[in-house]
Amino acid sequence: MKPASFDYHAPPTLAEAVELMARLHEEGVDAKILAGGQSLMPMLAMRVARPEVLVDLGKIKSLDYIREESGAIAIGAMTSKRAAEASALIERQQPLFHAATKLVGHRQIRNRGSVGGSFAHADPASEYPAVALVLDIVFKAVGPEGERTIPAGDFFVTYMTTSLESTEVLTEVRLPVLPAGTGWAIQEFARRNGDLALAGVATTLKLAAGVCADVRLAAFGVNATAVRLTGAEEFLRGKRPDRAVLAQAAAMAANDLDEPMSCVHASADYRRHLIRVLAERCLLEAAARAI
Amino acid sequence: MTTKQRICITVNGVRHEREVEPRLTLVDFLRHELYLGGTHVGCEHGICGVCTVLIDGRSARSCLALAVQADGCDVTTVEGLRDGATAQLHPIQQAFVEAHGLQCGFCTPGFMMTTLELLTENADPSDDEIKEALGGNLCRCTGYESIIASVRLAARRLREQQGA
Amino acid sequence: MAIKIPTLPEQLPTTQPRFVGKEIKRVEDPGLVAGTAAFIDNLSLPGMLHCAILRSPHPHARVVKVDVRAAEALPGVFAVLTGEDVRRWANPAYTAPEGWGGYCIAVDKVRFVGEPVAAVAAVSRYVAEDALELIEVEYDVLKPVPTPAVAMAADAPILFEERGGNVIQSRVYNWGDVDRVFAEADHVVGNTFRWNRVGANPTETFGCICQWDTVDNALTCYGSYGTPRFWAMGRAMALNLPTNKVKVIPQPQGGAFGGKGGPRGTDIAALLSRKAGGRPVKYIEDRMEYLLAGFGQSWDRHYDAALAVKADGTVTGFRVRLIDDQGAGAEGWGTISVAKPLAAFTGSYRIEAARYDTVLVATNRAPTGPYRGYGPPPHFLVLESLMDMAARKLDMDPAELRRRNYIRPDQFPYTIPSGNEYDSGNYEAVLDKVLAMSDYRGLRESQARGRADGRLIGIGVVSTVEPGVFDWNAYATVGVQGIGVPEGAKVAFDMLGNLTVVVGFNLQGQGQFTVAAQVAADYWGLDVCAVKVASASTDIAPPSFGQGGSRLGVAITGAVLGACEKLKAVFCQVVAHLMQTTPEQVELMDGRLRLKANPQVGMSVAEVAGTMLGRSDLLPPGMEPSPEATFVWTAEGRTMPDDQGRCRSYLTGANATHVVMVEIDRDTGRTDILKYFIVDDCGTRLNLANVEGQLQGALAQGVGAALYEEYVYNDEGQPLVTTFVDYLIPTIHEVPMATKDFIITPSPVAPLGAKGCGEGAIHTTPAAVLCAINDALAPLGVEITETPASPHRLWKVLRQVAER
Ligand SMILES: Cc1cc2nc3c(=O)[nH]c(=O)nc-3n(C[C@H](O)[C@H](O)[C@H](O)COP(=O)(O)OP(=O)(O)OC[C@H]3O[C@@H](n4cnc5c(N)ncnc54)[C@H](O)[C@@H]3O)c2cc1C
Ligand code: FES
């Protein structure tokens, strides 16, 4: 299990990285960005990924930051998940993202794995894309044409595919601060602690005068990308979040799913069922948190 | 053919300069270029944790890093645990021996390196915190009970040492 | 001269054992925690090449053409090995029964995904893997045989054409009047069970360095070999070498849990070395290779079984039909796992009559190999599940049903219907202790309260017997020859009185070096750290088997003690000569050879050894100046099997009862283990920490088998579990920390009274967990009889209730 040959560059600045990616692209060289390597390295070792060139972002110090900016939290793409986990700012202002981070793998994975890498990798079983859909995270990317922002809704295309161009570098992830009083929850089902989820649900729930004003619900681990469960969201609008209503919404969410994936650990039916269970639990938890 | 790269990595306090192929993994570099065989290999795809080392003080799977990525980094391996002058075992190593935290010993360097990071951050971890920290390291021999006891013992020893 | 081996620690020549039976630090640990232990991949030899193996993507295909020209032309490649070379130089694997093995590289057809079709030796593993990509193989794909049902169908494709069919062996054993006891039973409880493939998965895979001596036509293999002589003999047969021209050097191993060794990998590396002009070739199996085709898959079973039970709960009969999917032939020695249950067929119980109807079938799955327990763990899952079903039928507490049927202490030695003799035990005392420790009644009460709240809580109480100290005759029924498993040790003092114990195996994790050192230390009054335990290669080691069959701890104790006894007799002669008395007047105590009549007068062991090596003038005339002795131990009294396979095989029978409480999440089907208790009796505990560690480790593997681990194949025979992402070894979060205690009933027949205990809890845990799960499900009227009881499977079972 050894990677095939490739060339390697570790540009010290973003500008150089972008320029390099553009040049390689023009030359028809198959180049890939390397961040923390926690997903890419196993693929290289199994030779299912075999780029000709790796462009390592690891030396670009300017992509490693967590800061508050006009009501949002800006996280540099190369910030490690452990840094996000250790950030009091994130824990306080965006507890859903914080909780999701703690669910990612193990400490060794979070030490090396970047925040940006998980979004760019777009593993359907990853927690982050679902959280992005729920929170309306905004992504910043820089390419040969300059910088652009991409809303979460436009970011995830399909299985391990995003709308980033192959020459674009994801540079920043912007999380809105969670408005005070908003309930939130994330729950997942994995065979072992730390494994990628077979199914998971993330949610936020805002109340106004005791009824649901705005509910966001997304599932992961079931379809080719994380998916918003809009039917259930709409259904809940204006309803009092009691157990029966939430259960009904959860059932609806599960029913509305496109045919889920199936693997040795869980069939499509079982995944659909798990989404119902997890959605109900998540909604209950979020409702209990909401004020 | 790809171009080799010149890298400089400090391992257990010693600087090493080498020319390596970019595809060489950090664990292969440590084991086969530097002959530091204490860091083992169990899966090469990031699941078992047997290859755990510290990169700039942070626990990491050395099978999921390239040697070139660690250029300029400070790496600590199990060989760096013992006292350089006296060759005495580190309190963590001593605790694993005394509390029988190993059987075949193949996973042990990985567990001890993760433990080193944990105890640096948290001098008195609860059992749950120990489990949380070690959840990414597989052991097929011990059933983990004695490993938890070893970490507890190591924490106590280190606290006593600090207090003294 | 017959050597008498002490059967109790008190018989050792020491006032008070300092090490035997104590919790001591292991002698092997400092090197292991320092990271200096010489695991095989830490070794390299001058000029060494690295091997990578090209493996079949098809479960069943004819190999039409293998073109290796491009690979050979790649810079850095030194040799490429194909079926052509192998056909010329090697033989198919020897198997039991004979004739079910393949060549190390497929010569005509491949029979499982992962079977080697070519191999490369190159300057590095990286380059060797590059070269594999340049090899072109043309396959003629054949219809696969994915399951025993397909294999046994009339028009099935045949794996080994020369065998004429896919059934390796079909045999029915009858012990006692089975038909009568079933006819006379008040109840017959029966069920089918499916145990899916699991396996050893040590954290270190197999690895070796092989060097072909082209002058002497001899082979040297360094590697992670658990049973070096066994592998050496196999290599000699496979590679057409005299057995004394194959030298195996066992390195310390990162766990084993069953056949640690890679016959195909070794043969391939050896032949690559031969082809590369004698340069050493290293082969390190990677994890995906291990999962695909290593010796890591075991027990793929379909059971149909029943118990005959009287109204009062007396179990009178047990019948089992087993269809065992061996995979692609018998090269992995998986056949033995069908034979081994004979050694403890009826578990802890007095059951009058039994029948074992076995069919061993070849399919296009990977060949099965040994795994900790080697067969009985699934067998006990069946027996114990049926015991619980009987208890439910009779409305009896499962613990009480077991108590009623236990073999009683006064019945030992006890011969079970399948022929083996259990040495000793007190099963009821073990049960009582674990029931008290777990507050069994309290557990039942809290279960009742939980049930009232709608929770699915279950309790398992399961007793098993672990056959310990194997003998080959236990496997005679599948064609293994021989009686006796010689294990030798040399005990040698040097001129300055320092002691070395030489053994024929190396470290694997169970702590046998420590056991050898403790026994020798207590025998000679030395500190345990002062004893050097050395592992010898097969060409110079005493006869040895090594690890396997819950045997080595006991066997090495016997060997070391035997050698010590022999040497003591010589030392007594020397001292008697010097003191002008007779050897009978001299005794060894606390490290001194002294006069029985006047214990103040004597010599230290070091003085005697020094005298022997440095002052031949002081020795009795004609005495050999050799302060060393070798003893080769094997269990006595083992017998030839009769026509129903009955014989005295395994020497000891350790016994354990587990109590486990689980809760099933109704919504997701996930099982959580809430509480776990173990009481066991493996006779004298030579080393407390060792035994405890073995128990907890085996418990973890048992939990894996019960709830997580499984090698899945699809309908086409393609393996779907090929990485550690999908083969789910339990982590620190999934393994319960068991409360443990023990009783000691020393074995009257084993050295120091110790019973084999290395395989331990894996005999009991899968059964205990499954029984607990079914206890939880019982009020719903559903059950699960397939392992692992994964959330998905349990959810399907629970859905039956919802749909009713
Ligand atoms: C044992 C284990 C358990 C894990 N468990 C989980 C889990 O529970 N949940 C989970 O979500 N993940 C899990 N992961 C994956 C882990 O979180 C990865 O870190 C993450 O998916 C990728 O981040 P990375 O920085 O390592 O990216 P890399 O592996 O370096 O890259 C991944 C992909 O993203 C691309 N990429 C990375 N950064 C950028 C960028 N800035 N711009 C453009 N493209 C980029 C790369 O080209 C590559 O294709 C696990 C991994 C392991 C080994
Ligand atoms: S070898 Fe690195 S995680 Fe297994």
Ligand code: FES
């Ligand atoms: S001690 Fe053997 S794997 Fe942990």
